[in-house]
Amino acid sequence: MTEPLRGDARxxxxxxxxxxxxxVLAVVLAVLLREPAGTPPQPATPSSPGASTSPGAEAxxxxxxxxxxxxxQPVEASTETPEAGQNPVQPPATVPPVPVPPPAKDxxxxxxxxxxxxxxxxxxxxxxxxxxxxxxxxxxxxxxxxAGANAAGLPKILSTLSANGVTGTFFLTGNWVEANPxxxxxxxxxGHRVANHSMTHAGFTGLDDGQIGQQVRGAExxxxxxxxxxxxxxxFPFGERDARTIAAVNSLGYxxxxxxxxxxxxxxxSGGVNAQAVADRTLAALQPGEIILMHIGSNPDDGSTLDAxxxxxxxxxxxxxxxxxxxxxxxxxx
Numbered sequence: 192m193t194e195p196l197r198g199d200a201r202x203x204x205x206x207x208x209x210x211x212x213x214x215v216l217a218v219v220l221a222v223l224l225r226e227p228a229g230t231p232p233q234p235a236t237p238s239s240p241g242a243s244t245s246p247g248a249e250a251x252x253x254x255x256x257x258x259x260x261x262x263x264q265p266v267e268a269s270t271e272t273p274e275a276g277q278n279p280v281q282p283p284a285t286v287p288p289v290p291v292p293p294p295a296k297d298x299x300x301x302x303x304x305x306x307x308x309x310x311x312x313x314x315x316x317x318x319x320x321x322x323x324x325x326x327x328x329x330x331x332x333x334x335x336x337x338a339g340a341n342a343a344g345l346p347k348i349l350s351t352l353s354a355n356g357v358t359g360t361f362f363l364t365g366n367w368v369e370a371n372p373x374x375x376x377x378x379x380x381x382g383h384r385v386a387n388h389s390m391t392h393a394g395f396t397g398l399d400d401g402q403i404g405q406q407v408r409g410a411e412x413x414x415x416x417x418x419x420x421x422x423x424x425x426x427f428p429f430g431e432r433d434a435r436t437i438a439a440v441n442s443l444g445y446x447x448x449x450x451x452x453x454x455x456x457x458x459x460x461s462g463g464v465n466a467q468a469v470a471d472r473t474l475a476a477l478q479p480g481e482i483i484l485m486h487i488g489s490n491p492d493d494g495s496t497l498d499a500x501x502x503x504x505x506x507x508x509x510x511x512x513x514x515x516x517x518x519x520x521x522x523x524x525x
Contacts, residue, residue: 328480340488344499365413386424450484452476456498459490469501
């Protein structure tokens with residue numbers, strides 16, 4: 192009985208081995224059939240511990256290098272400080288528009304040659320200066336009158352100049368011209384020279400170049416409209432200027448004219464001044480080419496017009512010293 196049982200066991204084992212071999216073969220065939228044809232096997236790449244991989248990912252790319260953050264650069268401290276006068280001046284000055292040439296008509300001639308630049312409005316040696324005397328003038332002085340407040344002293348000044356056959360130079364603000372519409376005509380008809388004293392009498396060192404242009408061009412336009420041409424003579428309000436503002440005024444076609452002596456008549460009797468002191472101060476500075484600064488308006492506190500009152504004595508004493516009188520056009524002689 193034992194022999195037949197052993198034979199059956201051997202047959203069952205052989206059959207199981209065949210079945211197992213067939214299963215293995217089927218698995219191998221299935222794997223081979225799923226591999227795409229012509230795709231070479233990818234070499235295994237060791238992965239770092241804990242890194243997850245996904246099918247088809249290329250593990251050969253190196254991780255990006257770590258960049259050290261750069262040290263913060265120091266920020267330069269601002270040195271800008273606000274200055275007085277940066278707000279737009281009031282009333283606003285109007286700048287004349289720049290004329291634009293009309294386009295050429297169809298079939299007409301094209302644009303002509305570039306125009307010849309105009310001659311310099313003043314001698315080049317006067318640039319970058321705020322003149323305190325008339326250079327090489329000889330024994331003459333220039334009487335100059337600033338007008339920025341009222342016109343209280345104007346009738347007496349014009350009468351004195353006319354009686355003595357003397358001409359002067361009048362620096363006018365645009366505001367004064369607008370407030371005294373007949374003043375420019377009176378000055379010009381009497382043969383005197385008109386000059387530019389800004390639009391609103393603003394301190395120029397507190398203005399940018401654009402505001403300086405508004406001040407100068409605004410006054411220029413206002414004076415031209417009143418019948419006089421102030422170019423190319425300019426005086427800084429308060430005498431306030433520096434190299435930048437002088438250059439800005441020069442670029443607008445004006446020479447800056449200061450003064451040799453300020454009579455201080457504007458201080459008025461309330462400031463401890465009288466007509467005799469005004470004349471004495473003027474004569475003490477007498478020299479060839481002297482530029483004398485006086486004012487048309489009255490003192491706002493006491494109403495005095497000391498420059499107008501002292502003018503007859505000033506003219507007499509300067510003439511007695513052997514000096515003549517000239518307008519500031521003497522600066523423009525070649």
